Amino acid sequence: KQNKMKLTIVSNGLEIKNQIRKLKKLQIDCVSLSLDGGIPKTHDYIRGIRGAYDKVLESIKILQKENIPVSVITTVNKINFKELNLIRDLLINKKIAWQIQIALPIGRFSRNLVISRKQFYGVAMFIALNLKKYSVRKLPLIGAHCFGYFSMILPELGLDPWIGCQAGKSVLGIQSNGNIKGCLTLSDDFIEGNIRTTNISDIINSRFDLKYNQYLHKNNSQDYCYNCEMFKKCKGGCLGTRMALNSFDNPYCL
Known part of the structure; x- marks a missing residue:
């Protein structure tokens, strides 16, 4: 912060309630919470923690109440690929930025669950269609750095030019x-x-x-x-x- 760098924290949302004082002291620019399912069963399964879905939604409300900027990150894989519409409906008109990215075979994540190229294109289409359908005010949506670049078919899926x-x-x-x-x-x-x-x-x-x-x-x-x-x-x-x-x-x- 002293060097004018933006400070963002990425969290699973489980302990946000107990860390509000620290977050406010840090003058955080944004807290990004992982939301990987449109229903509790999916998110909890991916995260491996029962009740994780409800904790994320609770954390969003707490952060907004404390006027701490909050965004949501959805990491798409073969398990939650078909639930993007459900997640979108949760976030519409909530003033929450939504970043969509693909899951990669890093750490414990299985390569078998990485989406196919066809599914990747489907996610890109989802982003493009919703960017066209909803205003930034209603649904601030972006594709992460794994999307886009210099496509003539689906341009400008990200926030800034690559x-x-x-x-x-x-x-x-x-x-x-x-x-x-x-x-x-x-x-x-x-x-x-x-x-x-x-x-x-x-x-x-x-x-x-x-x-x-x-x-x-x-x-x-x-x-x-x-x-x-x-x-x-x-x-x-x-x-x-x-x-x-x-x-x-x-x-x-x-």
Whole structure:
């Protein structure tokens, strides 16, 4: 905050009620809560905690009452793919920004549950249609950095024009255990240090973005992304998506 960086916390919403005082003291820019199902059964199953769905909805009300900006993140997989309409109906006219992203095979998440390319296109269509149907005031909806880029079919699904992955450049993430990465969607191979043992400014000043840049400029003429005419601008899209799926190419491209 002292360096004019925006501070956002991503949470499952389970302990928000007990952390309000800390959040207000931090002058948080936004609390992003995970909502991964349109009904309690789905969300609770994905999260592995009974009652998690109700906790998220309760946390939204608490944050809004305390005038703390709140948004919702839905991570789409084969389990909740067909519940986007239900989640949308929960959020309409609630003044809650909604980000949709795809689940990646990182950590405990199974590769078998990652959506297909056809389903990915379906989610992109859902975003595009609802952006057209609803005003920003009624449903502030965006596709995360795994969507869009330079599509002529479904353009402008994200918030800003794509200028390449910003991991380690204008973005960094701090995990709950203090580990620091250029982006929280990246694997532990990209941990640069720990905030409990190293000053964050020291990590940033030690050429923080070098590890990320080496993946953005790989020269391999056999790769689909590298041969694309938009590669110099796009740089292969979301680095987290590419690294989680096949190390370089981005199979989810519109």
